[in-house]
Amino acid sequence: MAESLTIRRPDDWHVHLRDGAMLAGVAHYTARQFARAIVMPNLSPPVTTTASARDYRARIVDALPAGTAFEPLMTAYLTDHTDPADLARGKAEGVLTAAKLYPANATTNSAAGVSDIARLDRVLGAMEEAGLVLCVHGEVTDADVDVFDREAVFIERHLARMVERFPGLKVVFEHVTTAEGVAFVEGAGANVAGTITPQHLHLNRNAMLVGGIRPHAYCLPVAKRERHRLALRRAVTSGSGKFFLGTDSAPHARADKESACGCAGIFNAPFALESYAAVFDQENALDRFEQFASLAGPAFYGLPVNEGTITLERGGPAVPDTLDAGGTTVVPFHAGETLTWRLASG
Ligand SMILES: NC(=O)N[C@@H](CC(=O)O)C(=O)O
Numbered sequence: 001m002a003e004s005l006t007i008r009r010p011d012d013w014h015v016h017l018r019d020g021a022m023l024a025g026v027a028h029y030t031a032r033q034f035a036r037a038i039v040m041p042n043l044s045p046p047v048t049t050t051a052s053a054r055d056y057r058a059r060i061v062d063a064l065p066a067g068t069a070f071e072p073l074m075t076a077y078l079t080d081h082t083d084p085a086d087l088a089r090g091k092a093e094g095v096l097t098a099a100k101l102y103p104a105n106a107t108t109n110s111a112a113g114v115s116d117i118a119r120l121d122r123v124l125g126a127m128e129e130a131g132l133v134l135c136v137h138g139e140v141t142d143a144d145v146d147v148f149d150r151e152a153v154f155i156e157r158h159l160a161r162m163v164e165r166f167p168g169l170k171v172v173f174e175h176v177t178t179a180e181g182v183a184f185v186e187g188a189g190a191n192v193a194g195t196i197t198p199q200h201l202h203l204n205r206n207a208m209l210v211g212g213i214r215p216h217a218y219c220l221p222v223a224k225r226e227r228h229r230l231a232l233r234r235a236v237t238s239g240s241g242k243f244f245l246g247t248d249s250a251p252h253a254r255a256d257k258e259s260a261c262g263c264a265g266i267f268n269a270p271f272a273l274e275s276y277a278a279v280f281d282q283e284n285a286l287d288r289f290e291q292f293a294s295l296a297g298p299a300f301y302g303l304p305v306n307e308g309t310i311t312l313e314r315g316g317p318a319v320p321d322t323l324d325a326g327g328t329t330v331v332p333f334h335a336g337e338t339l340t341w342r343l344a345s346g
C-alpha cells in the first residue's frame, strides 16, 4: 500500500474565486495546490468582456502574496450581447483562455446568461476560428424539466447540436454529474472533454437528502442517483484524457447556505486534492491520479504540463467545521471529517 504519491503539479480547470474580501480569503487555497486555474466569470456583475477579464485577473494576482506562482486563466461570460470580435481579441492578446456558457438562470449569478442558445452561432463560430475553448454549464432551465434531468436534457436539446455544428470548437462539459454526460463525452470527438468535481464523486442525492436536508451538499448540477456517481468514478479513473480535474469550488457565506432558500455551491478548495485522492485510493487507481489531475487538462487546452511536483501522504488532515474567508464564515466540503490523504509539499 503506497504511503505517498508524487505527481506533477496539477491545475484546477473550473473554480470560483469570487471578488473583493472573499477573493482574498479563498484564492490562496487554490494557489497552494494548483499551478493554474480556469477562473469562472460569474461575478456580479459578470465578467463579460476582455477588458473586464483583464481587470479581474489583476485583482486575483493582487489578492495573493507577492511572488505566488499561480496563473489565473481567464474566461468571459457569454450573454445575448457578446461581441465575437472582442472574444477573438481577448484570445489573441493572451487574456482569455475560454468563454463560459451559462444558460440564463441555470445557476448562481447566471441571470445575465444566454437566453437562446440557438442564437449563439455567430459567437461559437468566432470562438471555433479563434481557438477559444467553450466551457458549458450544461443544464436546461425549462420549467417542465425535472431538476434531476436537466443535464441529460441539455445534451439532447443543445450540446449534441452545438458539437455537431462546430466540429472544430473545443468544448468542456463542466461538472459532469450523470452517466449520460459521461457517455456523451466519451462518444464525442477529441475536441470534447469534461470536468468532474470531488463532491460528485463522493456524494449522491441521498447524501444530500436522507436524515435531514444538508445544505452544504447542495450545488448545481445537483447530485444524482448512486449509479451516476459510480459512472463518474469510472470516468475519472479510466485513464482517459477526456476527463480532468475541475473542482467547481464555489464559496458562499454559511448564512446564505443555511437558509430557507439556500445558495448552490460547495466550497471544496481547501482540501480539494485530498478529496480527489481519497476517491482514487478507494478505486485502487492512485496510479491514474496524475493523468486526471495534471496531464489531461493541459493536453486538452493545448498548454504545457507544469514543471513542479506535489506530494500527497497517507494520513489525513482534520477538516475544520468552518473557515474564515475574508471576514465571512464558510463551511468547507468534508467539514468535521478526517481525510485519508494530505498534501505534504508543493
Ligand atoms: N456549482 C454551483 O452550485 N454554484 C456555482 C455556479 C456553478 O458552477 O454552476 C457558484 O458560482 O456558486
Ligand SMILES: [Zn+2]
Pocket (backbone or CB within 6 Å): 107, 137, 174, 175, 220, 221
Ligand atoms: Zn456551473
Ligand SMILES: [Zn+2]
Pocket (backbone or CB within 6 Å): 014, 015, 016, 040, 248, 249, 250
Ligand atoms: Zn462552477
